[in-house]
Amino acid sequence: xxxxxxxxxITLRKGILDVQGKAVEHALHSIDFKSLTNVRIGKYVELxxxxxxxxxxxxxxxxxxEKLIANPIIEDFDIxxxx
Amino acid sequence: xxxxxxxxxITLRKGILDVQGKAVEHALHSIDFKSLTNVRIGKYVELxxxxxxxxxxxxxxxxxxEKLIANPIIEDFDIxxxx
Numbered sequence: 001x002x003x004x005x006x007x008x009x010i011t012l013r014k015g016i017l018d019v020q021g022k023a024v025e026h027a028l029h030s031i032d033f034k035s036l037t038n039v040r041i042g043k044y045v046e047l048x049x050x051x052x053x054x055x056x057x058x059x060x061x062x063x064x065x066e067k068l069i070a071n072p073i074i075e076d077f078d079i080x081x082x083x
Numbered sequence: 084x085x086x087x088x089x090x091x092x093i094t095l096r097k098g099i100l101d102v103q104g105k106a107v108e109h110a111l112h113s114i115d116f117k118s119l120t121n122v123r124i125g126k127y128v129e130l131x132x133x134x135x136x137x138x139x140x141x142x143x144x145x146x147x148x149e150k151l152i153a154n155p156i157i158e159d160f161d162i163x164x165x166x
Contacts, residue, residue, distance in 0.1 A: 009127050024128075024152065033147045035133040044092050044127035045107075050118040064116045069107065 001050050004057040005082040010070045011042035045069055054081045084133050087140040088165040093153045094125035128152055137164045 012018050018040050025039040051057035058081050070077045095101050101123050108122040134140035141164050153160045 011127065011129065021128075025130075027151055028147055031151065033143065033151075035143055036130050036147055037133075038129070038131040040129045042127040042129070044094065044125040045104075046094065046121075046123045046125070047108075047119050048121040050120075060116065060118055064111055064119055068110055068114065068116075 001052060002057075002083075004049050004051060004054060006047050006049050006057065006061045007080045007082075008045040008047075008061065008065055008069060009042065009078045009080075010045065010065075010075050011077075012040060013074055013076055016074050042075070043070075049081075054083060057081050084135060085140075085166075087132050087134060087137060089130050089132050089140065089144045090163045090165075091128040091130075091144065091148055091152060092125065092161045092163075093128065093148075093158050094160075095123060096157055096159055099157050125158070126153075132164075137166060140164050 021039040021041045024041060025037065028036050049057045049060055051060055058079055061079050065077045065079065066072055104122040104124045107124060108120065111119050111122070132140045132143055134143055141162055144162050148160045148162065149155055
């Protein structure tokens, strides 16, 4: 068994209102960062996964993301495995 | 002025206890994802920045991250600018 580092970027699906992003954008404009727009806030998860190979590692992380880490109804996720 | 897409990965600094990560790890183990460990949960921010060039874009996003988007006392952040 090998250990791999995995990163998961979790973003709200297009069309889902990002209330937290809107609040941050508003706060940024109020302190004069008016050049920043379309702020969307997601999650960034780092973890270690033990698996036979990188393909199996990605499968495990995808399954865990679908079942628990992300909410597939409103979120997309993108997994990167590092050796 | 040009528009650039910026991504910011915000992670808790090493040594800062990640309570949310621990909770997710515990939940993963309870549904038999025992091969996943060292879960750390951060934020992933996407935004559009208007600037003269990519260097200026990164400067603006770095300044906004230090002042409002991240908490530099307990968090590290990593900015990527796309043309």
